[in-house]
Amino acid sequence: MKFNTKVIHGGQHHDPSTGAVMPPVYQTSTFVQTSPGNPLNPDYEYSRAANPTRTALENALASIENGTRGLAFSSGLAATDCILRSFKAGDEIIAMDDLYGGTYRMFTRIYKDSGIKFHFVDMNDLDNFKSLINENTKMVWVETPTNPLMKLADIEEIAKITKVNNILFAVDNTFATPYLQKPLDLGADIVMHSATKYLGGHSDVIAGALIVKDEDLGKQLHFQQFATGATLGPMDSFLVLRGIKTLHLRVQRHSENGNKVVEFLNNHPKIKTVYYPGLPDHPYHEIAKKQMSGFGGMVSFTFASGKKEDSVQFLEKLKVFTLAESLGGVESLANHPALMTHASIPEEKRKEVGITDDLVRLSVGIEDAEDLIADLNQALA
Numbered sequence: 001m002k003f004n005t006k007v008i009h010g011g012q013h014h015d016p017s018t019g020a021v022m023p024p025v026y027q028t029s030t031f032v033q034t035s036p037g038n039p040l041n042p043d044y045e046y047s048r049a050a051n052p053t054r055t056a057l058e059n060a061l062a063s064i065e066n067g068t069r070g071l072a073f074s075s076g077l078a079a080t081d082c083i084l085r086s087f088k089a090g091d092e093i094i095a096m097d098d099l100y101g102g103t104y105r106m107f108t109r110i111y112k113d114s115g116i117k118f119h120f121v122d123m124n125d126l127d128n129f130k131s132l133i134n135e136n137t138k139m140v141w142v143e144t145p146t147n148p149l150m151k152l153a154d155i156e157e158i159a160k161i162t163k164v165n166n167i168l169f170a171v172d173n174t175f176a177t178p179y180l181q182k183p184l185d186l187g188a189d190i191v192m193h194s195a196t197k198y199l200g201g202h203s204d205v206i207a208g209a210l211i212v213k214d215e216d217l218g219k220q221l222h223f224q225q226f227a228t229g230a231t232l233g234p235m236d237s238f239l240v241l242r243g244i245k246t247l248h249l250r251v252q253r254h255s256e257n258g259n260k261v262v263e264f265l266n267n268h269p270k271i272k273t274v275y276y277p278g279l280p281d282h283p284y285h286e287i288a289k290k291q292m293s294g295f296g297g298m299v300s301f302t303f304a305s306g307k308k309e310d311s312v313q314f315l316e317k318l319k320v321f322t323l324a325e326s327l328g329g330v331e332s333l334a335n336h337p338a339l340m341t342h343a344s345i346p347e348e349k350r351k352e353v354g355i356t357d358d359l360v361r362l363s364v365g366i367e368d369a370e371d372l373i374a375d376l377n378q379a380l381a
Helices: 003-009 052-064 076-084 101-110 126-131 155-164 215-228 234-244 247-266 285-291 308-317 347-353 369-380
Strands: 033-035 069-073 092-096 117-121 137-143 168-172 190-194 208-212 271-275 298-303 333-335 360-363
Touching: 003 052, 003 247, 052 069, 052 208, 052 234, 069 076, 069 215, 076 101, 076 190, 076 208, 076 215, 092 101, 101 117, 126 155, 137 155, 155 168, 155 285, 208 215, 247 271, 247 298, 247 369, 298 308, 308 360, 308 369
Parallel strands: 092 117, 092 137, 137 168, 168 190
Antiparallel strands: 069 208, 190 208, 271 298, 298 360, 333 360
C-alpha cells in the first residue's frame, strides 16, 4: 500500500464479531478464561498486557512507520522512559543538543542518579560524535527536526555509524510524522512519537508511541511496558487511531500553510530569523530535502529587536493562533519556549543551544492561511 491508503487500512481489520468498520472501544480491564491459565482468546488476559483497541492502534503505528511492532503508551515521555529502562549504570547515551524540554529533563534529572551518562552534542559534527563512542555507548537519541530550533540530523549517515558500532539508534519523529519522514527506512532502530501531537491531531488526547524494526527488540520493549504499566487506555487508543486515518490530509495542509506563514514572516521587518527547514538558507535545508518529503507546519522565529517583551506582547495579541503548549492539532498554536515548553532547561543551556528569550514557536494549523497571516500581521503591528 502507498501511504495515503496505509493510514486508513494498514494493519487494520473489521471487527470479526460484528463487522464494525472501526474497531470497538473495548472498555474492559480483564478477559474471561475457560479454565485457569487458559483465556478464551490467547491474545488477551488483562488489558495492561494487551487490549484489542490498543492492538488495532499498535498495528496501525507499525504499518505507517514500516516497522514490525508498534507500542502505544500513556504519553510520549512514558515511551521514552520505557526505552531508558533498557540501560544500566555505566552505560552511555549520546543525544542531540537541542531536545524537547521534557526529554532533557528526564535525561538529566530523573536518570541523573542512575549511573547512565548522557552526552549532548551537535549531531551534524559527525567527527565529534564518533569521538564520543566507546564500549559503554548503548544508544544515540536524535530529534529531527528539533524542538524548537528546527535543527536537523542526517539519519542515514548517523545510522551507518551506529550499525558499525552495534549501538541502538532512536529517532523522535514527532515533528515530521511518518507522512514526511520514515526513520526506520533510513536506518534507525526505534521511532518515538508524542502521539498527542500530529498522530492524534485534535488536541484531545495524551499518548506516546514506539515503533521498531527488530522483533526481538519489540518483545523486550513490550515486556518493559507491561512490567511498568505505562499503557494507553482503550478510549485514548481509539482517538489516536481515528486521528491517524486523516494524518496525510492534515499534514499536507499543515505543510502548505507553514510555507505561506514562513514566506510572510521571512519578509517582515520586525522578524530577525525564521527557523524552518524549507527555507533555502536554512543551514540544514539540504538534509531536509534528502530525507523529508515536505517541511511541515512547525515554525520558530526571533525578533529584530531581540527583546523578550516584544515576543510576549506579540503572543498576547494573537486572536486566531491560540497561546498554549503542545502542537500538531488542527488549530494553530503559539508558544514561548523559554517561558513554557523549555522552561525546565537551565537558562545557560538554553542560551548555549540558541533558545533565546525572544524566540516564538508556531504550530501552524489547517485553517485558511489568509486568516493566519492576517492574525500574525495584526499582532506584529
